[in-house]
Amino acid sequence: MxxxxxxxxxxxxxxxxxxxxxxxxxxxxxxxxxxxxxxxxxxxxxxxxxxxxxxxxxxxxxxxxxxxxxxxxxxxxxxxxxxxxxxxxxxxxxxxxxxxxxxxxxxxxxxxxxxxxxxxxxxxxxxxxxxxxxxxxxxxxxxxxxxxxxxxxxxxxxxxxxxxxxxxxxxxxxxxxxxxxxxxxxxxxxxxxxxxxxxxxxxxxxxxxxxxxxxxxxxxxYHHIKVCEHKDDFNETVNKLHYMVTQCIHSQCLSDVPLSAMLSGGLDSSIVCSIASQYRPITTYSLLLKDNEEYFESNQYQPSQDKEYAFLMADHIHSDHKYIEVDQLQMAYALEEAMQARDMCAMADIDSSLLLFAKEIKKGHKVVLSGECADEVFGGYPWFYKEELVNKDTFPWLNHLPQKIALLNPNMRELDHYGIRKSVYEKELDKIMYLESDTVEDKISKKMTYLSIYYFMQTLLMRMDGITASVGIEARVPFADKDIIDYVYNIPWSMKYYEGIEKGILREAFKSELPKEILTRKKSPYPKTYHPKYTEVISELLRQEMKNNPMLLYYFDEIALQDLIDSQGRSFELPWFGQLMKGPQLMAYIYQFSRWIKTYHMIPE
Known part of the structure; x- marks a missing residue:
């Protein structure tokens, strides 16, 4: 970095x-x-x-x-x-x-x-x-x-x-x-x-x-994803994937300083840690949110927590494993620092928790491997296979636009939000290439993969770079390798979704490397807070911004924001972005926006 x-x-x-x-x-x-x-x-x-x-x-x-x-x-x-x-x-x-x-x-x-x-x-x-x-x-x-x-x-x-x-x-x-x-x-x-x-x-x-x-x-x-016929049969594909991913992870272990890796106990980070540990000694790190277990509620977006799976995997590969526990109030107070690391309002506590996590990793290491990007490449998100998301006429991870617009100052509500979203989406659709031989499922797979790689993945990559760079760490992401992406992009969906499971072919390729519990664990995204105290603190921080930053109310409606605070974001029961960002994250996002326009002296035009 x-x-x-x-x-x-x-x-x-x-x-x-x-x-x-x-x-x-x-x-x-x-x-x-x-x-x-x-x-x-x-x-x-x-x-x-x-x-x-x-x-x-x-x-x-x-x-x-x-x-x-x-x-x-x-x-x-x-x-x-x-x-x-x-x-x-x-x-x-x-x-x-x-x-x-x-x-x-x-x-x-x-x-x-x-x-x-x-x-x-x-x-x-x-x-x-x-x-x-x-x-x-x-x-x-x-x-x-x-x-x-x-x-x-x-x-x-x-x-x-x-x-x-x-x-x-x-x-x-x-x-x-x-x-x-x-x-x-x-x-x-x-x-x-x-x-x-x-x-x-x-x-x-x-x-x-x-x-x-x-x-x-x-x-x-100079680079476009290559679209071509996939000629390997299933066994050849599995073997080739194992080889390509293994070689890529080995190559990314190159460093003249000690190596570390983020380990959640999910499929992707477990593969990275397993292969890396065969190449050289590594220290693995897992993020825990303090007191989150007490309030965690399993749901379709986050079915399980990481701790037991991370422990199982660390024990399996005999890594020097460290749990880093992040205080949830610290996450709230670190939102502004996370915004400054990104030079913009971004992913709320998803950013601030990573910032606190990275600061602790930095005490021992300055190179860290991550399993990020596998979901975009191999089809791990619900929008690859859930019919109601597949059939959306916009980016499938975006929701609640009418409710977000309702939070705005009346003058800002009149802006062409829908037109912008439609224009950007259709422009990207025009870039996607298909083969005549593609089935309906293959076309959906290519469409969702392309959109995920060039939009959703970009958001996560810029988050990873901005946050880790702010503390002097280089984060490496083996699954973003161009040869892997070019190869996997053309694999038929029937292979990718092997046995009707997301990332089924990746699971099959590494079934000999992982414990059964890891191999069969349903995808669970990056940890987010469920602690009511976090929501209370964010509500108060946003309330103070409404009092102290007049420019916030140039963009947002005071009554609508107060209603959002009073409800503690409960009107956003489903994520408005991705799988994690609900009402509390929206309040934190608006808080980051307020701090951004104030500390960066943003000029409206």
Whole structure:
């Protein structure tokens, strides 16, 4: 996990404006507390903060290489899991290396293959390369690592790992347009692909590159999910999946520092921990919410708690296992810090609990593996197989839009929330490719997988990166591997849903690795609070915001908010986003929104 920042201006000399890039870089120090560096050129300023994981001594950035008389400079965040194979190929082509880190391999890959180098990379990455009078930037195929940018009216570009670094540039005003607010209500906490909640600040799309020179700039979508006929039979598919996932997890265990993993006792994290523990010793961590057992109620969205399953799995693999208990009141009071980590209101206590969890992991480790993304790839969510969700005419994880609109100030109710949601949804549907041979079930599977990967998964990945980066941890997600996704995307639904169970084929592939209780455990999502004290505290925090932040009532209706508080969110009995976010989370979301517009000095437009 590192942070990068760049200022590019080919219209004037900015070499004497180092203070600007220093200011941006200071906003990223939490992402890379081990080291930092700055490179100054006439038209380009590059900065980097480093979390040292590979070749701790020699892997400093920005990194420079002179090749055939040309100076190349890179700033990079991420990890290339195939860097050793790439290095061997590059050495055979005449390249020489001075370090053992993947940064140097990435830079030489660009020198050798230019923009097409990204097609050879297997990993998680966001980077900027400068050479002569040209910039090349890119983001990994499925958006595990973030990269934000803004182009000013004078032709100057700002690029950074986090929005807060771009906002450090005083000429960038933090503006919340009515369109972006309506999008937040219609889609939130998801964002439209490539967009942020800030006017004129954008995210590079997953699998997209950007080339900038003094004449033009050009975007290129270098990666698309490959659609092809699945020719392997069931047994071949199971064996190939086992091999691919195992190899991917092994490759993501590469690190010159100790390795850890998040273990919930669910299928996905258990597979990751089981395979990783065969490769090298790991410490596993489980999250517990204090006193949650007393108030937990099993339901269709969260049928079981994690503790007994995590203990069973940790014992099975003999890991050094640690339970981290999070106080529920701390979760409420950490909401603002979680918002600042994300530079936006986001997933409420789902964010703040992860923040407190990550802080404890950081005390012992700075690399952690996660089972995130398996549900999106293998079809683990209810919207893959429940008829009422499959047949929805919008993103199936979005609910209660009329009730959310009813909470708004009358002027904000008139915005085109439905039109925005419909437009974004239909635009994504148009991108999905099918085969003529696809059955109805296969088409549904591809549709839901595509939407889940490029929308729902993006929300979770940005949460994971933003929160873990804020405490100086690199989170790795093996199930977001591009080769796994390309392969699994084309597996027929009849195989994926083997024996009528979600992620049935994944269970079959790893049945020899896991205890029966883990193998047959029904999916239960990330832990959320059921404690009434949390709801009471959130209600009071939101009540105080209504008193102290007039801008909150510019967007939301005072009476409607008071009714929400008085009912403690009970009018939102079903999740309004995903599987977890109900009434208490909506109050926390609005509280985060209020703190965001106040502390970031958001300007309405």
């Amino acid at each position: 590192c942070g990068l920042a760049a200022i590019i201006n080919y219209r004037r000399d900015i070499s004497n404006e180092v203070y600007r890039i220093e200011k941006m870089n200071r906003k990223l120090v939490q992402r890379g507390p081990d080291d930092s560096g700055i490179v100054v050129r006439k038209n380009v300023l590059l900065a980097h903060t480093r979390l040292a994981i590979m070749d701790v001594e020699k892997g400093k950035q920005p990194m420079e290489v002179v090749y055939d008389g040309v100076l190349y400079t890179i700033i990079y965040n991420g990890m290339l899991y195939n860097f050793k194979e790439l290095k061997e190929e590059l050495v055979s082509l005449g390249h020489m290396f001075l370090t053992e880190c993947d940064t140097e391999v990435l830079l030489h890959s660009y020198i050798e293959w230019r923009e097409k180098c990204v097609e050879r990379l297997n990993g998680i990455f966001a980077f900027v390369i400068s050479h002569e009078q040209e910039i090349f930037a890119a983001r990994d195929p499925f958006g595990v690592k973030p990269l934000y940018y803004s182009m000013k009216n004078d032709g100057e570009w700002l690029i950074a790992s986090e929005i807060k670094a771009i906002l450090a540039e005083e000429s960038i005003r933090p503006i919340l347009t009515k369109h972006n607010f309506a999008s937040m209500i219609a889609l939130g906490p998801s964002l439209e692909s490539g967009q942020t909640l800030y006017k004129n600040i954008y995210a590079l799309h997953p699998g997209e590159s950007l080339k900038i020179n003094k004449f033009q700039h050009k975007y290129h979508q």
